Each structure stands twice: as structure tokens, then as C-alpha cells.
Amino acid sequence: MAKIVIAEDEPDIRDLITFTLRFAGYEVIAGSNGEEGYELTKREKPDLVMMDVRMPKLTGYEACKRIKADPELAHIPVIFLSAKGQESEISSGLEAGAEEYLLKPFAPDQLTEQIRSVLAKYGKS
Amino acid sequence: MSAILLNGGIIHYEVIGRGRPIIFIHGWVGSWRYWIPALQNSSMSFRSYAVDLWGFGDSARDMGNYNLDKQIELIDRFVLEMGIGRVALVGHGLGALISILFTARAPQIVDRVMAISCPMEFNAVSTRLRTGDPADLSDWLLAKSSTHDPAREDAMKSDSLAIVASFSNPDLMNITNRLFGGTTPTLLVYGQNDPAITVPTLDPLTMPEYTHSIVLEGSGHFPMLDDTARFNRLLTDWTSLETGESPRDLQLKEEWRRRVR
Numbered sequence: 001m002a003k004i005v006i007a008e009d010e011p012d013i014r015d016l017i018t019f020t021l022r023f024a025g026y027e028v029i030a031g032s033n034g035e036e037g038y039e040l041t042k043r044e045k046p047d048l049v050m051m052d053v054r055m056p057k058l059t060g061y062e063a064c065k066r067i068k069a070d071p072e073l074a075h076i077p078v079i080f081l082s083a084k085g086q087e088s089e090i091s092s093g094l095e096a097g098a099e100e101y102l103l104k105p106f107a108p109d110q111l112t113e114q115i116r117s118v119l120a121k122y123g124k125s
Numbered sequence: 126m127s128a129i130l131l132n133g134g135i136i137h138y139e140v141i142g143r144g145r146p147i148i149f150i151h152g153w154v155g156s157w158r159y160w161i162p163a164l165q166n167s168s169m170s171f172r173s174y175a176v177d178l179w180g181f182g183d184s185a186r187d188m189g190n191y192n193l194d195k196q197i198e199l200i201d202r203f204v205l206e207m208g209i210g211r212v213a214l215v216g217h218g219l220g221a222l223i224s225i226l227f228t229a230r231a232p233q234i235v236d237r238v239m240a241i242s243c244p245m246e247f248n249a250v251s252t253r254l255r256t257g258d259p260a261d262l263s264d265w266l267l268a269k270s271s272t273h274d275p276a277r278e279d280a281m282k283s284d285s286l287a288i289v290a291s292f293s294n295p296d297l298m299n300i301t302n303r304l305f306g307g308t309t310p311t312l313l314v315y316g317q318n319d320p321a322i323t324v325p326t327l328d329p330l331t332m333p334e335y336t337h338s339i340v341l342e343g344s345g346h347f348p349m350l351d352d353t354a355r356f357n358r359l360l361t362d363w364t365s366l367e368t369g370e371s372p373r374d375l376q377l378k379e380e381w382r383r384r385v386r
Contacts, residue, residue, distance in 0.1 A: 019141045108165045
């Protein structure tokens with residue numbers, strides 16, 4: 001079972017992602033800001049990280065940069081969540097080392113499919 | 126996984142979202158799990174619960190709790206234990222019957238009901254469904270697709286005695302009077318190709334003003350899985366109605382007008 005860390009400050013979206021991925025068969029650990037996302041990644045060494053771009057304490061970019069700068073974590077793929085209208089932030093996210101991005105609002109099936117596809121690319125399921 | 130203890134037995138449920146409460150109640154084949162797309166759809170605006178009935182999914186197997194009265198009592202106790210106030214009920218098959226019968230007993234608690242694939246009487250249920258063989262019923266009623274897989278997997282957990290026992294009181298299953306005698310807004314939803322339940326011919330002119338019926342073309346016994354996107358649109362429109370508003374107002378939208386029977 002692949003382990004996924006998510007960091008999302010909007011509780012409704014965080015709960016929906018957790019619910020969707022848990023019942024798609026993944027182990028999910030959720031944090032509510034970028035700092036928690038980074039700390040959880042360091043502690044849990046997940047197979048994938050999914051983070052919102054705009055979050056308190058540490059933005060998604062900053063958290064992603066920290067992950068990619070850590071030799072023990074750098075191999076972990078990161079997916080960004082970005083609200084519609086913030087598309088300009090996507091290229092910055094990819095430059096920070098993210099693998100993919102997903103625009104909010106998203107369909108739960110689309111979320112699962114994207115996660116599956118990135119994990120498969122990294123030889124995980 | 127969340128659970129509460131009722132009458133000494135575990136009742137499994139899942140919950141997601143914030144807002145006014147909705148309880149989803151599964152039918153004769155499957156468990157809470159096939160409501161996942163509906164829960165995802167409603168969770169952004171509602172606190173959405175899905176419960177496993179006695180003998181289904183991950184709830185306790187206890188023959189003493191399998192008849193229709195006991196399953197209705199489960200919902201009553203669940204609402205009480207969870208501190209749920211005025212609630213919307215979405216029931217399917219057995220869950221639809223339970224929703225309507227519970228509403229007849231406690232109308233003050235129920236804001237509205239969506240009853241999917243609900244038999245109006247005992248004889249409206251196919252004899253094959255009444256045999257209660259989960260494997261046979263899954264093969265018969267669920268398409269072989271990834272959308273239907275969650276229902277198929279959990280159907281095998283069902284105690285066939287729980288299915289059979291739900292038919293032990295045919296008189297209680299005659300719901301026409303209970304449905305038309307109440308004032309709770311009720312939407313009946315049927316799949317046009319449902320082989321298990323006879324779709325009733327309801328005359329809109331004689332139905333109470335707060336009751337409405339929609340038949341979804343192309344769907345079978347599981348409209349929420351057969352055409353998830355369309356079902357979720359209907360669910361969204363139905364939940365958007367104001368309290369006390371008749372489900373007939375759904376006809377203001379072209380998509381639902383064409384399906385009036």
C-alpha cells in the first residue's frame with residue numbers, strides 16, 4: 001500500500017482528498033500547512049506528497065524546495081494543488097521540483113488517476 | 126473506519142464533510158461503499174453519513190436484528206447517538222424502504238427523502254432478489270466495471286439471512302399509504318431498466334404535491350453507479366431545494382422535466 005502525505009489548509013478539501021485516497025487503497029497522512037507537510041514527509045518518508053500551493057507557515061513551493069534539497073527525500077514525487085486562476089503559479093511549482101499539478105476544483109476520479117499515474121512512473125502502486 | 130455500539134453490536138459508518146446532515150442508506154446488494162461518489166459529491170456542502178445496516182458491510186451479523194423493524198430502529202438510534210438534527214435521507218432499495226418507513230414514524234426529524242429503486246409493495250420486488258444470495262444478486266444487478274466493483278466486493282460480506290429477513294413482513298412493505306399520507310418532501314428515483322424492482326406507474330395528478338417521481342433512462346438497479354455523473358447532478362439539485370420545497374420544482378430544469386412519469 002503506497003503512503004501519501006497531503007498538506008492542504010482548507011479542511012473540506014483536505015478531508016475530501018483523504019477520504020478519496022484512503023478508499024482508493026492508499027495510506028494517507030494529512031497536514032494543514034506547508035510546515036506540517038514538510039515535517040510529515042521527513043518523518044513518514046512517503047511514496048508521494050500532494051500539497052496546496054498557497055498555505056500558511058510555509059508555502060507549497062517552499063516546502064517542496066526543502067524536500068528536494070534533502071537527499072533523503074529528494075526522490076519523492078510532489079504533486080501541487082492549485083486553484084483555478086493561479087495557473088501562473090504552476091510553472092513556479094514545477095521549477096521548485098514538483099512532478100505534476102492538479103487544478104482545483106478537481107473530480108475525485110481525476111485525483112486518483114493522477115496519483116496512480118505518478119506512482120506508476122516511480123514504480124509504486 | 127468509524128463505528129458505534131448499538132444493542133451490543135457494532136454498526137459501521139463513514140462520514141465526511143461539514144454542514145447540514147444527510148444519511149445514505151444502502152440496499153440489498155452491497156454496503157455503504159457504493160455511496161463513495163455520492164459522498165464525495167455532497168461533502169463540500171453537507172455532513173454526509175453512510176451507514177452499514179445490520180448484517181451488511183462491516184456491521185454486526187445478528188439474526189435478531191435483521192427484520193425491517195430492527196433496521197428502521199437502527200436508523201432511529203443512529204440519529205440519536207450521533208446527535209443528528211433534522212436530516213435528509215437518501216436510501217436505495219432496502220435503504221429506500223427504511224427511509225420512507227422511518228419518516229412515517231418520525232416525520233419531525235426528516236427534512237426530505239430521496240428513495241431510489243424503492244418497491245411500493247412486496248410484489249414489486251423480483252422473487253430472485255428475495256432469495257438473498259449475494260453472489261447471484263451481484264452478478265445479476267451489478268455491471269462488470271470498475272465503478273460497480275466496490276459494491277460487488279462488499280456485497281459478498283452480506284449475510285444472506287439479512288436480505289431474506291428484510292422481506293419477512295410483506296404488509297410493512299406496502300408503503301403507498303405511508304408515502305402519500307405524510308407531508309415530507311419525497312423524491313422517488315428509478316432506473317428504467319431495473320430488473321429487480323417494478324417501476325410504479327404514478328400519476329402526477331393524484332400524487333401529493335410534495336412527492337415526485339423521476340425515471341432515469343439507461344440506468345438499472347444502481348442509478349448512482351450506472352450513471353454516476355447524472356445521479357450526482359440530480360443529488361445536487363435535490364439537496365439545493367429549500368426545506369419544504371416540493372421535489373416537483375426539479376422540473377424547472379430541463380434535464381429532470383423529460384424524465385417525469
